[in-house]
Amino acid sequence: xxxxxxxxxxxxxxxxxxxxxxxxxxxxxxxxxxxxxxxxxxxxxxxxxxxxxxxxxxxxxxxxxxxxxxxxxxxxxxxxxxxxxxxxxxxxxxxxxxxxxxxxxxxxxxxxxxxxxxxxxxxxxxxxxxxxxxxxxxxxxxxxxxxxxxxxxxxxxxxxxxxxxxxxxxxxxxxxxxxxxxxxxxxxxxxxxxxxxxxxxxxxxxxxxxxxxxxxxxxxxxxxxxxxxxxxxxxxxxxxxxxxxxxxxxxxxxxxxxxxxxxxxxxxxxxxxxxxxxxxxxxxxxxxxxxxxxxxxxxxxxxxxxxxxxxxxxxxxxxxxxxxxxxxxxxxxxxxxxxxxxxx
Amino acid sequence: xxxxxxxxxxxxxxxxxxxxxxxxxxxxxxxxxxxxxxxxxxxxxxxxxxxxxxxxxxxxxxxxxxxxxxxxxxxxxxxxxxxxxxxxxxxxxxxxxxxxxxxxxxxxxxxxxxxxxxxxxxxxxxxxxxxxxxxxxxxxxxxxxxxxxxxxxxxxxxxxxxxxxxxxxxxxxxxxxxxxxxxxxxxxxxxxxxxxxxxxxxxxxxxxxxxxxxxxxxxxxxxxxxxxxxxxxxxxxxxxxxxxxxxxxxxxxxxxxxxxxxxxxxxxxxxxxxxxxxxxxxxxxxxxxxxxxxxxxxxxxxxxxxxxxxxxxxxxxxxxxxxxxxxxxxxx
Ligand SMILES: Cc1ncc(C[n+]2csc(CCOP(=O)(O)OP(=O)(O)O)c2C)c(N)n1
Ligand SMILES: [Mg+2]
Numbered sequence: 053x054x055x056x057x058x059x060x061x062x063x064x065x066x067x068x069x070x071x072x073x074x075x076x077x078x079x080x081x082x083x084x085x086x087x088x089x090x091x092x093x094x095x096x097x098x099x100x101x102x103x104x105x106x107x108x109x110x111x112x113x114x115x116x117x118x119x120x121x122x123x124x125x126x127x128x129x130x131x132x133x134x135x136x137x138x139x140x141x142x143x144x145x146x147x148x149x150x151x152x153x154x155x156x157x158x159x160x161x162x163x164x165x166x167x168x169x170x171x172x173x174x175x176x177x178x179x180x181x182x183x184x185x186x187x188x189x190x191x192x193x194x195x196x197x198x199x200x201x202x203x204x205x206x207x208x209x210x211x212x213x214x215x216x217x218x219x220x221x222x223x224x225x226x227x228x229x230x231x232x233x234x235x236x237x238x239x240x241x242x243x244x245x246x247x248x249x250x251x252x253x254x255x256x257x258x259x260x261x262x263x264x265x266x267x268x269x270x271x272x273x274x275x276x277x278x279x280x281x282x283x284x285x286x287x288x289x290x291x292x293x294x295x296x297x298x299x300x301x302x303x304x305x306x307x308x309x310x311x312x313x314x315x316x317x318x319x320x321x322x323x324x325x326x327x328x329x330x331x332x333x334x335x336x337x338x339x340x341x342x343x344x345x346x347x348x349x350x351x352x353x354x355x356x357x358x359x360x361x362x363x364x365x366x367x368x369x370x371x372x373x374x375x376x377x378x379x380x381x382x383x384x385x386x387x388x389x390x391x392x393x394x395x396x
Numbered sequence: 397x398x399x400x401x402x403x404x405x406x407x408x409x410x411x412x413x414x415x416x417x418x419x420x421x422x423x424x425x426x427x428x429x430x431x432x433x434x435x436x437x438x439x440x441x442x443x444x445x446x447x448x449x450x451x452x453x454x455x456x457x458x459x460x461x462x463x464x465x466x467x468x469x470x471x472x473x474x475x476x477x478x479x480x481x482x483x484x485x486x487x488x489x490x491x492x493x494x495x496x497x498x499x500x501x502x503x504x505x506x507x508x509x510x511x512x513x514x515x516x517x518x519x520x521x522x523x524x525x526x527x528x529x530x531x532x533x534x535x536x537x538x539x540x541x542x543x544x545x546x547x548x549x550x551x552x553x554x555x556x557x558x559x560x561x562x563x564x565x566x567x568x569x570x571x572x573x574x575x576x577x578x579x580x581x582x583x584x585x586x587x588x589x590x591x592x593x594x595x596x597x598x599x600x601x602x603x604x605x606x607x608x609x610x611x612x613x614x615x616x617x618x619x620x621x622x623x624x625x626x627x628x629x630x631x632x633x634x635x636x637x638x639x640x641x642x643x644x645x646x647x648x649x650x651x652x653x654x655x656x657x658x659x660x661x662x663x664x665x666x667x668x669x670x671x672x673x674x675x676x677x678x679x680x681x682x683x684x685x686x687x688x689x690x691x692x693x694x695x696x697x698x699x700x701x702x703x704x705x706x707x708x709x710x711x712x713x714x715x716x717x718x719x720x721x722x723x724x725x726x727x728x
Contacts, residue, residue, distance in 0.1 A: 109524025110523070160704075166701070169527075169702065173528070187525075187526065187528030188528055220458065222458050223489070253429070253458075321434075381702070384708045388697050
């Protein structure tokens with residue numbers, strides 16, 4: 053419990069405060085907020101560029117799910133690794149990537165994280181431990197287990213977080229990966245971001261158990277359910293799972309119940325859910341609004357300070373888009389670069 | 397055929413074929429991810445769920461291996477499933493059931509069963525969806541005896557070939573280029589079939605045969621038009637099926653023109669072009685060749701995200717024109 057937030061409103065009541073306010077310094081708490089804003093504004097910026105025809109292809113926005121990405125990454129250090137999903141912008145930013153290089157990737161530029169070869173669906177920043185988003189649902193699950201195997205064999209002390217959606221829990225890869233992580237006691241944390249739907253298919257229609265976390269029992273690991281829109285709850289579950297993994301006690305499955313505001317991808321008629329449902333989540337359970345309200349309630353920041361954070365985020369976004377626009381396009385000659393490690 | 401003909405899109409033609417098959421035969425069911433209320437990732441099933449109900453237009457969980465296997469099991473026991481992969485790339489997850497089970501079951505059981513299964517694979521690049529959503533994997537499946545593998549290039553053909561596929565007792569794999577879905581063309585109303593094993597000469601010519609598949613048929617036709625203006629008469633053959641391949645049509649064309657270009661989007665080496673070239677080299681048409689055979693295929697790379705690189709990764713109209721000009725001039 054070292055490093056608790058300093059600016060507590062009521063002296064002596066800190067022990068009743070939610071986890072993160074006991075665990076982290078004020079600066080870290082505000083940095084988490086800043087990153088949540090950065091994720092949201094990044095995605096809004098990307099969406100806008102997409103609508104204006106500046107970005108091609110497709111993208112999957114995680115707006116509404118910021119607390120899950122951020123809360124899970126709070127206990128991680130730079131060397132820890134993650135595998136991410138098609139809805140992976142938030143994971144990438146929460147793990148420490150720079151938005152300007154993400155924008156550059158979306159614009160297909162050489163300065164992008166994947167040199168313009170990957171785009172949104174393959175965004176990665178290996179230098180901050182992000183092994184990559186994935187175009188294949190469930191594709192990252194066994195890969196995370198492999199990364200955890202490396203951590204264990206080479207005694208690197210790293211833990212690996214594997215993000216996946218509720219839809220992925222019906223892929224064979226999910227079941228095979230969890231089983232192997234458990235039998236080999238690997239330092240991996242499976243994080244299901246359950247936003248209620250895999251594309252148009254609700255978990256009720258796709259999944260035979262009420263909670264994805266219920267499936268942890270089949271693989272003899274803890275299954276933890278948290279409100280994925282409450283930063284502190286997510287961070288607390290992540291913290292415990294990270295400690296367990298670092299101790300060598302094996303994997304944990306965390307299920308973050310959350311919601312995506314936007315359609316599945318660029319095109320979505322939302323025929324599988326109601327407007328009321330979407331409005332309810334947006335108005336009553338927004339992860340950023342809820343976190344900001346707590347920061348003020350607990351006297352950690354003033355509304356002016358929060359406003360300043362939003363302003364600085366906006367500047368970073370604007371600068372990022374400018375950077376992306378000004379960056380060079382790859383040359384056609386480089387089409388076959390990096391198919392192999394050793395060029396012929 | 398006297399049925400009225402209208403202009404409809406390739407995806408509408410598929411939807412119409414599925415509806416006709418379902419009307420005609422209770423055993424026909426559709427399976428796939430988000431093909432119900434969502435209407436399919438490319439809106440191919442559209443509103444069919446409203447018409448036939450969710451018992452026959454079944455949303456599967458995201459379980460390609462399991463879903464494909466359920467379709468195989470249903471087919472072998474009396475249903476006629478049409479299984480949609482959301483993108484052909486995801487068939488990689490289901491290879492076990494397609495390659496080891498569906499393709500071989502009849503053979504392994506000494507002919508005791510059939511697997512009347514249709515699988516649909518939205519394929520190809522050009523949508524900016526990058527390396528895991530843009531592949532042309534038809535040659536993979538073309539390599540597997542027991543499967544039939546087709547690539548209809550027009551709304552007319554996709555409807556007729558899909559109806560032929562549903563009626564066929566063996567597993568038929570249909571590769572549909574995503575950029576064709578919105579393409580319109582004349583399609584007769586009602587039921588008709590197009591054979592699963594016949595190529596079609598789309599444009600007659602004397603100087604060079606261009607054998608193309610799927611979207612490349614349209615690029616080849618565009619190229620042929622330009623070439624005609626230069627006095628080069630190109631014959632364009634739409635291969636339509638890669639397993640089996642219609643040898644007669646291709647061989648006859650090459651014997652007429654003495655020059656051959658194969659154009660396809662899949663990776664160039666070890667693909668459809670290699671097969672056509674070898675087939676000609678082994679055939680009576682070999683002696684008629686006046687020039688080396690040329691293959692224009694996808695680059696030896698994954699499909700990149702950047703739009704300019706993406707275009708460069710697959711044959712384009714100018715590439716076909718250049719290749720044909722070179723051959724016609726007697727230079728490579
Ligand atoms: C193997 C595979 N099957 C299907 C798809 C198409 N697809 C992309 S995302 C998606 C839904 C995934 O749902 P979920 O795992 O809940 O993640 P979410 O989109 O809700 O974040 C589908 C069906 C895919 N990319 N890969
Ligand atoms: Mg989901």
